[in-house]
Amino acid sequence: MRFSEITIRYPERTNPAVQHFSGEIAPGECVALVGPSGAGKSTVLAAASGIIPHSIPAEMNGVVEVCGTVTSLMSVPEMSSSVGTVLQDPDAQIVTGRVLDEVCFALENQLLDTETVDRRARATLTRFGLTEIEEQHPGILSGGQRQRLVLACVTAMRPRLLVLDEPTANLDPEAAADFYEMLSQRDQQGVLLVEHNLDLALSIADRIWELDATGRLVRDEPVTQTTLRARTHRNGVTSKIDAETEVSIPSLGMSSPGLSRASGALILNQVTWKPDRKATPVVRELSLNARRGEVTALTGENGAGKSTVLRLMARLLRPSGGSVSWHSDNGRAAGTKPTLGFVFQNPEHQFLGHSVRGELRHALSLRGMPRRQIRLEVDALLERFGLSGYADRNPFLLSGGQKRRLSVAIAFAGRPELLLLDEPSYGQDPNNLTLLLSEIRAAADSGATVVVSTH
Template sequence: MTPPLLDVRSLRVRHHLPLDDGGHRLGAPAPDGVDVVVEPGEVVLLLGPSGCGKSTLALAANGLVPQVVGADVGGSVHVGGQDVARSRPPLLTADVAMVFQDPDAQVVTGSVLDEVCFAPENLCLPVADVLARAETALRQVGLWERREDDPAVLSGGGRQRLALACALATDARLLVLDEPTANLDPAGVEEVYAVLRSVAAAGGRGVLLVEHDLDAAVEIADRVVVLDDAGHVATTGPVREVLAGRAELLAELGVWLPTATLAALRLRAAGVAVDRLPLTPAELATVLAGAPSLPAPSPPEPHPPAVLHRPQLPPSAAGDRPAPPVITVEHLTVRRGATTAVDDVSLAVDRGDFLALVGGNGAGKTTLAQVVAGVLRPRRRAVTGTVRVAGLDPRRADPADLTTAVGFVFQNPEHQFVTGRVDDELAHGLRVRGVPDAEVAARVDDVLERFGLADLRDRHPFWLSGGQKRRLSVGTAIVCRPEVLVLDEPTYGQDRERAVELLDLLTTLHDGGTTVVVVSHDMQLVAEHATRVVALADGRVLADGPPAVVLGDDRVLAAAGLRTPPLARATRALPDPAWRAVTRLADLPAPGLATVGA
């Protein structure tokens, strides 16, 4: 019989955690005693809470754990019949290709084309074959026209596409993908999953997929393996059997579920008869339309139409003049090399807004957010226009003053870590500001507990899981209690439980007067939490208004490379106009199930 593409048996991994004296100690096992099999033509979805060992298992599939990343490993891993423990990772390239959680970790050349050619060249293929594979892979991910670009000028989503193209170009029979769509816009997610669908449908290749965005992944996955927080297999089986049949178990584990499934769980808890939990918006629409006892929601308040520029600001409490905005952007243009990343953007952000910047990859969202926060200070000739944040010019303000006014969370958490311990990372900004030691300790302990990092306080930040790194990066920003908090993809890498906690925390900060600005491709997140949405395309503002208006305008979404949020896709098909206005899980009745929704 043909061996499986991947055969993992009783895998148990304990990482080597470095100590100050140059030695190491062993971390807790994660994963712990896990079996996973991937057959040709299969897409196997690996789920579990942050820190359970998903990425470690992915790295073990091509020998990087333990041959590059130090660890004690028990059990066995075979790829195409080969024992990974007896093969050096470079020799496995033809059999298994990996897309890391952080795409920057695998970029090694100076052009997009060279990057995709790198692996086939090292397989000693003829030049014509190398170029043919590279062109096919780049066309599949939509980067062929940018083949001469330096990978460094691509957006985060662009680099993620590039990493996938590199994996495809190896022609490996097994693809191991660790959150391959985390930084992609919704249109890009659809394109990537179309590629993966065609790869699996061909029959000879298989995919092991670690993913949180189940609204897309559920359409292509065949089987699911779910790990618990101790790294054990909690359940496994076909997609519908696990995600729908054992949804309550997954919710208790803090694992993401499709939006349609979450919505149905809330309705079931409210007493609505939902016999078969849906997985897709279309299935949810059928549930909603066929539930005679469904309580009708209150009609939403009318919203003003989306506008290109913000209307007159509301009067202050004194009533004598408008309250000044906390962020003012006037005719901002930013050029990055030959590209105009931000093109004549003007915004006025009210104090206490929860603003979402949305748009396709390369729309200018991150550049705009970084200029506002002062972490990107373009050269004088590369920028025109003005920016003011809490009365400061972020390009010229003293860093100490600026970081008191605005906190920033990078798209890549590693870009902001400066110390060797988790607790020191949280304390660093406070100590720089001269905060008393007792208050520093109290604030750090509070954030560690709030973000589930207390047991990791002495761990080096780079030894955390991807989700733990994200929580730490957010913690370093909020521990200083800035007036404005800017976050680039805040839920990237988070399990559902931690994402809900983080968003609840941001909402609490917002309710307390903090201005929150998020860059996000997660349209359901935006619909649930934002009070205002600015949609960008090609560096320009397409629309500016309430979430229900901007995200309900198909022309804006199409122009921005976005998609209607999953819940709205289900409700907009219903005949009842009141239901067509429901776009948030929070609008659904759900007594007794507060921890399941957003």
């Protein structure tokens, strides 16, 4: 893979997303691409996979070559035999109604015979720990399980170059470590990797490319020369939510111990939930007490039910058993429901408008804020969440990290009493991670009840 003086500009944007970018990946070499949120990392990956210029409307100057062939002269199907791509959003790559079919579909597109497809698909599912759910519909899987499924599909195709955009963002620590262990055992397979977890990326990377905020390459060095500096930078950031309470859900269908009901704001009492009467419970006899002014971290492995618990708390799901209640300071049930701010695991699921400013304006209007105050509050939210330069940008055209910060800003709009955040740190560089954690801490300090699902 070779990039030669690549400059990429999106329609209706004055400045290029990537400028004069050049670099080369040798067979078997792994390159970690790093830089701040919005620096153009995903744009470089899109050019490497041929999505730019073939599928995404963007003006590209310069040359990208894969296996000695210029990508602009190849179709995306032609490139797929050489390049395997994992996007930030796993839902964008899932097309079938069964886990096993998804892996088989990837291999069938390579025109392999039936026996080879079945053998390789099942071996890959075993490798990624997905055999037990091979008959399930991908739509009912957790975000982490869907991400593992996409990784399995791409890996099964055995491309010569892997292009990975935050492949472990939704994986629990054990699953992420297992994936990088597998990736380290590749055979002459090149890798171009975007990963905010530098400890994981540097454990297998041979080189590091760093982009600055303008999309220019400012560092191209062997990892041995940058490891200490990169890890020192990362260690200056708290990588975990500063939580007063941590509730761990051991695994799918398991329960948690009961917690005290004293002075609680949000109380789950022996809550069980399953999708239908005959199904195995996703959550079983879960009891917890999330208090006002505190951050509660909800942890557990992929598929343990963390996102389901947040939906139960928000009353988007009705418990199959037990109760979810909002309590006043004296411990008695309040007469009204709390104002709620919710962050979905996929930020795009909560975008409705055509601009970042419009999204925030709409959220504040739903809170009943007077029009004369909305403009001032929108400007304040844009500044607080590092989005001031993107106020007029379409939310769907933001980078992954920017989309996440916008979804959190929407949830925070109007200062709700209850904040439920599903993986709010996804896709954040160290500076923006610090920003988000400080906002979460400040919300709790101001009296909100905050529950965060996190790895």
